[in-house]
Amino acid sequence: MEPSPIREAIADAARAVxxxxxxxxxxxxxxxxxAISGPHFFCGxxxxxxxxxxxxxxxxxxxxCRVLVGRADDRASQRILDSLLAGSGPSSLKTAIEAARGAPGDYALGGLAHDLHVMRMQGYRWYEHNGVDYVGAELMIKIIGEG
Incomplete structure (x- = not known):
């Protein structure tokens, strides 16, 4: 599996939120x-x-992967982040990314991998990115495929 196409396919899937x-x-x-304009999702x-x-x-x-949200209003920013980190729903990154698994029996990410799974969220905290502070978190994604 080549990293660049996998990373781009994950970002494409995340755009569906x-x-x-x-x-x-x-x-x-x-x-x-x-540099980013929040809210922003990227593969790290x-x-x-x-x-x-x-x-x-x-x-x-x-x-x-990280998702960062601007902190103009601390409470509102964390509500946006919470909706992105939900386990399901229209704003859920987990739901959007796992939709790229395809139908049963199909390869994931348009044929780039056998399967994928959003395993966990971690690191819910303040992040500095290029000198700007954001509230954010990390999503850990497991991807399996041919060597």
Whole structure:
């Protein structure tokens, strides 16, 4: 599995979230951007466990993604973040990303991987990104596919 197409496909899937009225759209990138306009989702660290099956048959990727929300109003920002981190619903990143798994029997991410799963949320806290503070969190995504 090549990292760049996987990361871009995850960002494309995340764009499907529907934020509450008046918030605008979630911007998404498959890479760590220099600067962002919140709310923003991006793919960060990428680790690979190679050779989980013989003959380069399977690799397992753990992708760390971040979602950052501007902090003009602390309470409102955290409500937006909470809706993005919900386990289900139209604003749920988990729901949007896991929809890219495809139908049963199909490959995930348009054929780029065998399967994926949003495993957990972690690091709900204040983040500094390019000198600007945001409230945010990380999503850990497990992706499996051919080596």
């Amino acid at each position: 529907i934020l509450p009225e008046g918030i605008g759209n979630l911007t998404c990138t498959g890479y760590v951007p220099d 660290e990428y680790t690979v466990d190679y050779d989980k099956a013989m003959g380069r048959g399977l690799d397992v990727v753990e992708l760390t």
